[in-house]
Amino acid sequence: MIHVSAFQDLAHLAIHKVGNSSQDEPLICSQAPLALQDETIGQLLLNYFIQPFTNSAEYFRFFHEADLQLNEVFQYCKRIFADQESFYEQSVNIAKHLYKHSTHPKIKGGELYITYFNKCLTDGEEVPAIGIFKSENRDTYLKVFLSNDNYQVNYEDGININKLDKGCLVFNTEEGEGYKVSIIDSISKQNEAVYWKDSFLQVQRREDSxxxxxxxxxxxxxxxxxxxxxxxxxxxxxxxxxxxxxxxxxxxxxxxxxxxxxxxxxxxxxxxxxxxxxxxxxxxxxxxxxxxxxxxxxxxxxxxxxxxxxxxxxxxxxxxxxxxxxxxxxxxxxxxxxxxxxxxxxxxxx
Incomplete structure (x- = not known):
């Protein structure tokens, strides 16, 4: 079981835009982490990030065929766990690394969210965790509002917080074996989605029950x-x-x-x-x-x-x-x- 109970546990959040590098779409990195002032928005984001993982019991770990230390996402996470002050710098490194592997013509660009959770419960163990999430699909929403005593209807594009496209939680435990990692990939059966798990994260199944x-x-x-x-x-x-x-x-x-x-x-x-x-x-x-x-x-x-x-x-x-x-x-x-x-x-x- 994976669980984060409170908005206060979301200590850091950075958002970058990662396009498809083969389609000449840009990588746009924010200039600083996002300071969340509105607790309601923070709780909505927390549910968006964590809810898909709550029933997950399958875990992975970072690896590299030559040496674990050569796995880039592992290294960036390791630096964040060692020094939270490096969070923003490493979030940019993670975004650049994902952009480098976003080359398949069918890969959609989208927002990349990097988070740091002070407390995350995994199988009864409470540890800090780093979240890496990507939203690729947008939905159209109707807005019904009152204007001059009459109801009006409009629409806008947005992200469905009930549908996380891709996600990864890295728990600060078992560092020597490549950390304990949980993964969500809503389109993992499609060839173009293999890049998330195999190319970008480079993970393999954790040898557990x-x-x-x-x-x-x-x-x-x-x-x-x-x-x-x-x-x-x-x-x-x-x-x-x-x-x-x-x-x-x-x-x-x-x-x-x-x-x-x-x-x-x-x-x-x-x-x-x-x-x-x-x-x-x-x-x-x-x-x-x-x-x-x-x-x-x-x-x-x-x-x-x-x-x-x-x-x-x-x-x-x-x-x-x-x-x-x-x-x-x-x-x-x-x-x-x-x-x-x-x-x-x-x-x-x-």
Whole structure:
């Protein structure tokens, strides 16, 4: 959980305009940090910056292939944490660094907000934090107002404070490992948005229970859907049954143990041996460290629920959702119609 409770915790704020450098749009840096006098505006900004992060449980850390100290955003944040007097200077450096990486033709220019929070709660730990936020999209708002005893309607462009386009919170903890970093990117699936996380920030997943749970969930899905059917004759019903057992394991257990999971979900010695072999291959191919035991992250399981799809799609006619006892569904073949069928057994219909 990430939380900032009071407007007073927003100690510094600088706003710069970062255009698309490949489109010859300018970088416009403000001459000084913004002094917030209006508490209402300050609270609105605080909600705009922090609200998208409140349910985030996924963390990253800064890195560089050669040396962490060569990561520019890491260095600028490190200087701010060491000396708040350097905040404005480093905010300009961050803006220049973002401008340098805003080269994709589809990247939109926008306002860049750099903030310093005295207190930010992350997973129960209260630490200072630096915020880096960018607004790229503007909305049109209607203004209804009274003029000479008659209501008038006008419009103006503005920023929707309920839609943060891009954001990053850097927490002043775990400096030696690249800090603890949380990221928001509303269009992260588009190629032009990769610049925010990969080029500008240069971050990688933090090796914690969230990342370990997410990795193991995906690995189990791939093993059940791809590896097992290639080695053994398996019906789609049996695959769905194993996916349901896997989902139940991650939802009900507090800790993952590889031997416990293999026995409880797979059961058969040959399948268990195949699973452990696949796990070793997966670790090497994707360069992932998957420990034998780790705490299961409930937020990661919730986010990955779609991985365990318990649905049988039959041509374009039927979808069968299987949630329980695999023994109550039977597959067969009808020679009269030359078609396959499923027989479902139940007690009550609703």
């Amino acid at each position: 969230y990342h370990q749970t997410e990795t193991m969930v995906n690995m189990c899905k791939l093993f059940i859907q791809d590896k097992l059917p290639a080695e053994y004759e398996m019906s789609r019903v049996d695959q769905v049954d194993l996916l349901n057992k896997s989902a139940a394991y991650f939802k009900e257990k507090e800790q993952f143990q590889v031997d416990d999971f293999a026995q409880e979900v797979l059961g058969h010695p040959d399948a268990i041996a195949s699973f452990k072999e696949y796990r070793d291959h997966f670790k090497q191919e994707f360069r992932q460290e998957i420990p034998d035991e780790f705490d299961i992250s409930a937020p990661a399981v919730k986010k990955q629920q779609k991985v365990f799809k318990s649905v049988l799609k039959l041509d374009r006619n039927f979808h069968i959702y299987i949630h329980g006892d695999r023994e109550l569904i039977e597959r067969g073949y009808d020679e009269a119609t030359n078609m396959h069928y499923y027989k479902l057994m139940f007690e009550n219909e609703s």
